[in-house]
Amino acid sequence: xxxxxxxxxxxxQEIRGAKTQAQEREVxxxxxxxxxxxFREGDAPQxxxxxxxxxxxxxxxxxxxxxxxxxxxxxxxxxxxxxxxGYLGAMLLLDERQDAHLLITNSIKNxxxxxxxxxxxxxxxxxxxxxxxxxxxDLANEVERLLLRPSPYIRKKAVxxxxxxxxxxxxxxxxxxxxxxxxxRERHHGILIGTITLITELCExxxxxxxxxxxxxxxxxxxxxxxxxxxxxxxxxxxxxxxPFLQVKILRLLRILGRNHEESSEAMNDMLAQVATNTDTxxxxxxxxxxxxxxxxxxxxxxxxxxxxAVNILGRFLLNSDKNIRYVxxxxxxxxxxxxxxxxxxxxxxxxxxxxxxxASLSRRALELSLALVNSSNIRSMTQELQxxxxxxxxxxxxxxxxxxxxxxERFAPTKRWHIDTIMQVxxxxxxxxxxxxxxxxxxxxxxxxxLHAYSVCQLYNALAADxxxxxxxxxxxxCIGEYGDLLLSGSCEEAEPLQVQEEEVLTLLEKVLQSHLSxxxxxxxxxxxxxxxxxxxQGDNNRIRQIVSIYGSCLDIELQQRAVEYNAxxxxxxxxxxxxxxxxxxxxxxxxxxxxxxxxKEEPWNPNRESQSPTKTPTANLLDLLDLLNGASGDAxxxxxxxxxxxxxxxxxLDLPSTTPSLxxxxxxxxxxxxxxxxxxxxxRPPEIPALLLITATASxxxxxxxxxFVCQAAVPKSFQLQLQIPSxxxxxxxxxxxxxxxxxxxxxxxxxxxxxxxxxxxxxxxSVQEIFEVKDxxxxxxx
Amino acid sequence: xxxxxLMVNKQGQTRLSRYYEHIEINKRTILEADVIKTCLSRSKxxxxxxxxxxxxxxxxxxxxxxxxxxxxxxxxxxxxYEFIHxxxxxxxxxxxxVSELDVSFSILCAYLHSTMQxxxxxxxxxxxxxxxxxx
Numbered sequence: 046x047x048x049x050x051x052x053x054x055x056x057x058q059e060i061r062g063a064k065t066q067a068q069e070r071e072v073x074x075x076x077x078x079x080x081x082x083x084f085r086e087g088d089a090p091q092x093x094x095x096x097x098x099x100x101x102x103x104x105x106x107x108x109x110x111x112x113x114x115x116x117x118x119x120x121x122x123x124x125x126x127x128x129x130x131g132y133l134g135a136m137l138l139l140d141e142r143q144d145a146h147l148l149i150t151n152s153i154k155n156x157x158x159x160x161x162x163x164x165x166x167x168x169x170x171x172x173x174x175x176x177x178x179x180x181x182x183d184l185a186n187e188v189e190r191l192l193l194r195p196s197p198y199i200r201k202k203a204v205x206x207x208x209x210x211x212x213x214x215x216x217x218x219x220x221x222x223x224x225x226x227x228x229x230r231e232r233h234h235g236i237l238i239g240t241i242t243l244i245t246e247l248c249e250x251x252x253x254x255x256x257x258x259x260x261x262x263x264x265x266x267x268x269x270x271x272x273x274x275x276x277x278x279x280x281x282x283x284x285x286x287x288x289p290f291l292q293v294k295i296l297r298l299l300r301i302l303g304r305n306h307e308e309s310s311e312a313m314n315d316m317l318a319q320v321a322t323n324t325d326t327x328x329x330x331x332x333x334x335x336x337x338x339x340x341x342x343x344x345x346x347x348x349x350x351x352x353x354x355a356v357n358i359l360g361r362f363l364l365n366s367d368k369n370i371r372y373v374x375x376x377x378x379x380x381x382x383x384x385x386x387x388x389x390x391x392x393x394x395x396x397x398x399x400x401x402x403x404x405a406s407l408s409r410r411a412l413e414l415s416l417a418l419v420n421s422s423n424i425r426s427m428t429q430e431l432q433x434x435x436x437x438x439x440x441x442x443x444x445x446x447x448x449x450x451x452x453x454x455e456r457f458a459p460t461k462r463w464h465i466d467t468i469m470q471v472x473x474x475x476x477x478x479x480x481x482x483x484x485x486x487x488x489x490x491x492x493x494x495x496x497l498h499a500y501s502v503c504q505l506y507n508a509l510a511a512d513x514x515x516x517x518x519x520x521x522x523x524x525c526i527g528e529y530g531d532l533l534l535s536g537s538c539e540e541a542e543p544l545q546v547q548e549e550e551v552l553t554l555l556e557k558v559l560q561s562h563l564s565x566x567x568x569x570x571x572x573x574x575x576x577x578x579x580x581x582x583x584q585g586d587n588n589r590i591r592q593i594v595s596i597y598g599s600c601l602d603i604e605l606q607q608r609a610v611e612y613n614a615x616x617x618x619x620x621x622x623x624x625x626x627x628x629x630x631x632x633x634x635x636x637x638x639x640x641x642x643x644x645x646x647k648e649e650p651w652n653p654n655r656e657s658q659s660p661t662k663t664p665t666a667n668l669l670d671l672l673d674l675l676n677g678a679s680g681d682a683x684x685x686x687x688x689x690x691x692x693x694x695x696x697x698x699x700l701d702l703p704s705t706t707p708s709l710x711x712x713x714x715x716x717x718x719x720x721x722x723x724x725x726x727x728x729x730x731r732p733p734e735i736p737a738l739l740l741i742t743a744t745a746s747x748x749x750x751x752x753x754x755x756f757v758c759q760a761a762v763p764k765s766f767q768l769q770l771q772i773p774s775x776x777x778x779x780x781x782x783x784x785x786x787x788x789x790x791x792x793x794x795x796x797x798x799x800x801x802x803x804x805x806x807x808x809x810x811x812x813x814s815v816q817e818i819f820e821v822k823d824x825x826x827x828x829x830x
Numbered sequence: 831x832x833x834x835x836l837m838v839n840k841q842g843q844t845r846l847s848r849y850y851e852h853i854e855i856n857k858r859t860i861l862e863a864d865v866i867k868t869c870l871s872r873s874k875x876x877x878x879x880x881x882x883x884x885x886x887x888x889x890x891x892x893x894x895x896x897x898x899x900x901x902x903x904x905x906x907x908x909x910x911y912e913f914i915h916x917x918x919x920x921x922x923x924x925x926x927x928v929s930e931l932d933v934s935f936s937i938l939c940a941y942l943h944s945t946m947q948x949x950x951x952x953x954x955x956x957x958x959x960x961x962x963x964x965x
Contacts, residue, residue: 054935061934104847106859140852174850283916290916293909333908340906368877373908404876 051076053097060105073102084115093119093130100134113138113145120152125163128156132167141177150180157187162196169202173209181210185217192224197233204228204239208246215250222247222254229264234281234288237268241294248301259302262309266316269295273320284328292320296337303345310345317342321354329369332362336373343381356381356388363395368404375399375410382417393418397427400434408434409442416449424457428467435474444478447471451483461494465501469518473508476515484517488524492630502529506546510554514563520571523558526551527575528629530582548583552576556593566602573597573605577612581627591616712827718819722749723778723810725758727821729828739792739800739828746785747778749810756786756808763801767793800829832910833885833900837933838866840894845933869896879907890914895930 051059056076063069080095096115103109112134119131139146149171156168169191172184188210191203207221221243228240244261247254272287272295281288299317303310320338325331335358342355359381362374375396382389396418399411412434419427428450435446450471458464468487472479491501505522513519526533533546558564558572577594580587594616597609615623718725723745730740747753756776762768773788794800802824806817834853837846844862853861868880869889880887882900888910889898897914901907921928925936 057935103855104844106844106855108855142852283912289912290909293906297906329908330912333906333912336908337906368875369879369908369911372877372879403873406877406879406881409881 051098052094053101056098057101073105073107077102077107081111084111089122093127096130096134100130100137103137109138110143113143117145117148117152120149120156128164128167132171135171136174140175146175146177147179150183153180154184154187157184157191162199165191165199166202169199169206173202173206176206176209176213178213181214181217185210185214185220189220189224192221192228197231197236200228200231201233201235201239204236204243208239208243211243211246211250218247218251218254222257225258226261229261229268234291238291238294241265241291241298245294245298245301248298255302259306259309262299262302262312265295265299265302266313269299269316269320273323284330285325286328286330286334289330289334292334293337296320296334296341300341300344303341305346307346310347313341313345314348314351317347318351318354321358326361329367332370332373336362336377339377340380343377343384352385353388356385356392360392360395363392363399368402368407371399371402372404372407372410375407375414379410379414379417382414386418389414390418390420393423397430400430405439405442408438412438412442412446412449416453419453419457421457421459424453424459425463428454432467432470432474435471443475444480447475447479451479451486455486461490462497462500465491465494465497466504469504469508472515472518472521473512476517479517484520487517487521491521491525492528498529499532501525502533506533506551506554509558513558513561516563516565516568519558519564519568523555523568523571523575526555527571527578530575530579534583548585551579551583552589555579559593559597566604569602569605570608573608573612577615578627580616581624587616713825715821715824717804717821718806718817720817721810723747723753723808725804725806729825731827737793737795737797739794741790741792741828743788743790744785745778745787746782747780748782750780751811752780752783753778754809755814757806758788759805760790761803761805762792763798765794765796765798766800769793794829797830800824831902831904833902834861836862836865836896836898836900838862838896838898839930840866840870840896842866845895845930865898865900866896869898878911888914890918892918893930895933 059072060069063072076098080099083091083095092115096112096119099109099112099115103112116131116134116138119127120135122128122131135146135149139149153168153172156164160168169188172180172188176184188203188206191199192207194200194203210217211221225240225244225247228236228243231237231240244254244258248258269292272292275287277285278287281291283289286292299309299313303313317338321335321342324334324338326335339355339358342351359374359378362370363378365371365374378389378392378396393415396411396414399407400415402408402411412431415427415431431446431450431453435443435450438446451468454464454467458467465487468483468490472483472487491497494501502525505518505525508518509522509526530551533551534548555572555576559569559576564572573594576590580590594609594612597605598613600606600609615626619626712729712731714726714728716724716726724747726744726746728742728744730742732738732740743758745753745756745758754777756773756778758770758773760768760770769791771789771791773786775786778784778786792800792802802821804817804819804821806815808815831850833849833851835846835848835850836844838844842863847858847862849858865882865887868882868887869891872880878889880889885900885902886907887898887900888907889896890911891897897918899910899914901910918928921933925932
């Protein structure tokens with residue numbers, strides 16, 4: 046026995062009476078059970094009531110799919126009340142994804158052709174809400190017929206259904222194109238609005254419609270004129286403006302028709318000016334119309350006087366106290382700034398004022414517009430304003446603001462020092478939000494500005510001493526202190542107040558960075574390397590640095606551990622190479638790959654006393670690779686190496702860097718010297734990526750019975766060449782075919798002149814010191830062509 | 831184009847919701863709760879247009895009821911703002927001094943009024959349509 050069912054208002058009352066979510070769910074579930082039972086029983090008179098309740102429950106968010114078939118039954122029923130609820134249910138519950146929706150096509154068709162006006166209206170409404178593509182195709186003709194019926198109510202609904210059909214199935218535009226011109230002559234505003242929307246859709250979707258509708262521009266202008274100039278009309282007046290919605294729609298259509306088309310634009314120019322001047326702006330409706338007018342003027346190729354008018358209107362909007370209007374003005378100015386830059390510049394002070402507004406939407410728009418307005422003449426003041434904004438702005442805008450400031454500074458910086466100052470300030474305020482390459486950019490910038498090294502390192506030291514939590518700033522500061530520590534310690538900065546910094550303070554600061562839990566692993570890497578570099582720059586002894594480095598040799602972070610161990614090795618076994626390795630870096634190419642194939646102008650101090658064995662890939666090329674690890678974001682691409690410290694190839698293995706293997710161009714070798722068992726052979730390699738470079742490997746081998754010791758090889762070339770001698774593998778060639786000495790000579794031959802070389806050898810052999818000087822002339826042509 | 835039309839009260843209870851694009855039913859409740867939270871966090875002096883995800887919200891507050899319309903970028907925001915007020919004026923005329931309770935209880939009526947297919951109709955047309963008797 047089914048309990049008497051509730052009416053809809055009673056159900057609503059019950060739901061409102063529920064105190065908690067759980068109670069509400071209980072009530073609704075009980076009711077849904079009733080509804081389902083009622084549907085099963087097929088109780089015709091009450092069905093619409095049940096469905097109404099179901100729709101309410103659906104709106105609250107509960108599943109209601111079992112009502113779909115009921116909708117169909119109700120639509121098919123002859124009673125109006127049933128149909129009404131049925132169609133509403135169809136609109137809410139059925140859509141393209143449900144299989145059942147096609148079943149109502151037939152009902153709609155019947156209702157469209159035979160129903161009374163309200164029924165036709167309902168059917169058209171439903172069609173325009175949930176009509177799928179197939180339904181639209183089937184029913185297009187019906188709708189088109191209804192477009193020309195005498196009743197305005199039906200015509201209005203039919204036009205709206207046509208709009209939906211065009212959106213779903215653009216091919217139907219052929220059917221709906223012809224009636225449009227006639228519909229434009231209507232007096233009924235509802236139909237007019239619908240028609241304008243229909244024409245807008247047609248123009249947007251089918252390019253063939255555009256020229257067809259450009260002919261009606263005069264008609265549209267006429268309608269607009271009547272609206273604007275006519276007096277008060279009670280039916281259509283909204284806040285004193287005669288049907289602003291229609292005006293806005295017409296303006297939009299004019300915009301679409303006038304875009305890129307001179308003739309139409311000219312036809313509407315007068316009207317636009319008239320609308321702009323005559324509209325009453327004291328209420329929001331008037332402002333809405335003005336806004337649309339401004340957008341239209343901006344988009345079509347209009348007269349310059351008109352554009353000035355538009356910019357002035359926007360300027361007035363900006364000064365208005367109503368936030369909505371300001372927001373709208375800022376948005377449109379952003380569109381305008383590309384084309385009419387100077388006109389918008391005049392309003393710059395107001396825009397900057399809007400930055401300080403507490404409203405998030407407004408300040409976001411103001412930020413975008415301010416960034417677009419920055420140019421070389423106002424860069425300093427704008428940057429000041431933007432930095433002030435950066436300090437107080439909400440978190441989601443910070444990243445945009447910071448990158449905006451940095452970009453603007455890059456494009457328009459008046460001096461390098463200002464640029465460095467600006468970037469430093471941004472990093473201090475919003476360091477966590479800047480892009481990753483800001484650090485790289487800053488280091489490259491500082492590296493390039495030689496005269497500002499002392500200044501920048503002093504500033505960065507001060508900033509670092511104040512606060513070590515901003516990671517990008519810390520990274521840059523650590524790098525600079527490492528590179529230019531000597532300048533910092535000598536206190537030789539003239540531009541800022543002289544700063545006396547003790548070595549101990551600097552080391553303490555770097556240690557603090559290393560140990561702080563705020564530091565990222567990358568930052569720690571920077572700090573460690575900076576400490577190492579300082580070991581060559583400071584006058585005091587290195588014990589403290591050595592201690593720190595050896596502590597980190599057992600750090601858990603693999604990257605740090607690798608570095609610490611390598612640096613340890615530098616301290617212990619390769620101490621003699623340390624100054625050379627840790628020299629100041631050359632300027633890195635901006636944006637280029639971090640490979641240092643051209644060891645630009647760094648003559649290696651050539652030291653005769655070597656005891657370690659190192660194979661042909663000498664440390665020098667690898668040193669620059671090591672130091673390059675610190676620049677930019679690429680630092681951590683090294684695979685962790687094995688940590689054994691066996692002598693021999695271990696140094697290279699630790700450094701384990703992507704060495705550039707020269708490609709093998711088979712050039713025949715050359716034997717240049719042979720005396721008493723000591724032979725010098727030259728082999729050549731031409732790396733393909735640098736055509737002017739020639740790598741010569743000189744190999745000294747000993748077949749005699751006595752060792753060759755204190756072997757030194759020097760070379761000289763004619764002036765047009767550049768020669769670089771790299772560190773030889775040793776200076777002793779043991780007797781009887783012991784391991785030979787190899788040395789790499791780099792020759793740069795930009796003029797492709799024939800190569801000549803003079804070699805001077807000094808060594809001890811058979812207990813006597815020998816000195817030999819000779820010239821090598823007959824190099825294979827491949828070596829220098 | 832209008833994406834949805836909501837009437838939600840301050841406690842987050844939806845009085846009327848009309849979606850013009852398909853959104854799944856569980857996502858609807860989440861959306862409504864989120865939207866009302868955003869609107870409640872704004873003060874009186876802030877502007878009525880909020881940029882939310884990839885579309886815009888235009889809201890107007892009438893006593894304890896918020897009317898929120900979601901639009902994409904092709905609409906004139908101020909015209910929609912005016913349209914919300916127009917809608918409320920029609921309801922007002924029909925119910926003579928409409929209140930939230932009226933909307934809740936005459937849900938069918940309000941629904942049918944909101945079936946205006948994304949094109950704002952004039953007051954005149956709205957009145958005509960609502961004059962049908964309900965059972």
